[in-house]
Amino acid sequence: MATVLYHGEPNGPSLSVLAALAETGLDIECRSIDLLAGERHSLPGLGETIARDMGIEGEGPVLVVDGEAMTESVFLAQYLDEKAGGVGLQPSDPYAHWEMMMWCRQITERLSPAAALLGNLKYSTPRLAETSDADFAVIGKNIVSDDLRGRWGLVRSGTTEEAQLADSRAKVVQSVERCENKLADGRDWLMGDFSIADLETYAWLAGMQLICPDAFGDAPKTKAWLARVKARPSVVAALARSTVADPLESWAPGPEINRWG
Secondary structure (H helix, E strand, O other): OOEEEEEOOOOHHHHHHHHHHHHHOOOOEEEEOOHHHOHHHHOOOOOEOHHHHHOOOOOOOEEEEOOEEEOOHHHHHHHHHHHOOOOOOOOOOHHHHHHHHHHHHHHHHHHHHHHHHHHHHHHHHHHHHOOOHHHHHHHHHHOOOHHHHHHHHHHHHOOOOHHHHHHHHHHHHHHHHHHHHHHHHOOOEOEEEOOHHHHHHHHHHOOHHHHOHHHHOOOHHHHHHHHHHHHOHHHHHHHOOOOOOOHHHOOOOOOOOOOOO
């Protein structure tokens, strides 16, 4: 059964999944693609594409297993952990597992859209603005989801409301506060033991240190936790796959932008 992981630069969901893969030790071929060139939407050899086409994560990594596209970074990390026989990325206790999944849901539904909006406006809009109308039309033609195609257009135009920017910055601040509170009892990792929650949170929050530095000004425990995650061998290995000077400056259209506060 052929398995290939297509990923962008190690930031956001691509970082989370690459690090999860390194944690498992699974021997899976990894192929780097240029997300901002739309390469995710023209992958070869796909028989079942619905998860790639309609996933809510946006331009996240795609794990192709025997022709089927699998997406969503938290689910992919779970799949990899279970494929490896369980290497400890998920708590075995039912309540602890529920707690981890609830944490990850908060990250994917609140932090990730906010971080994607801020990251894309700063780093992706300039590149897409330089893309010719003809080339951008080709990218759009290959995107099945109307919602995702619309987000590409918004990123290219750089159009957003100040209220939306303020809301996104506030959600970054709230996420840092949640981390700080979770780490207040002296634990090293968010769920006690290292888990998918650490990878997913780090993947979306690390780049915000460049964009919203004030959010981390009164968060010494969170900054120390970020340093611990960055030093973890699996994250080091994931970051080593970067093809650019700073992968935390690499973004692509992400989850649907916050609507409900």
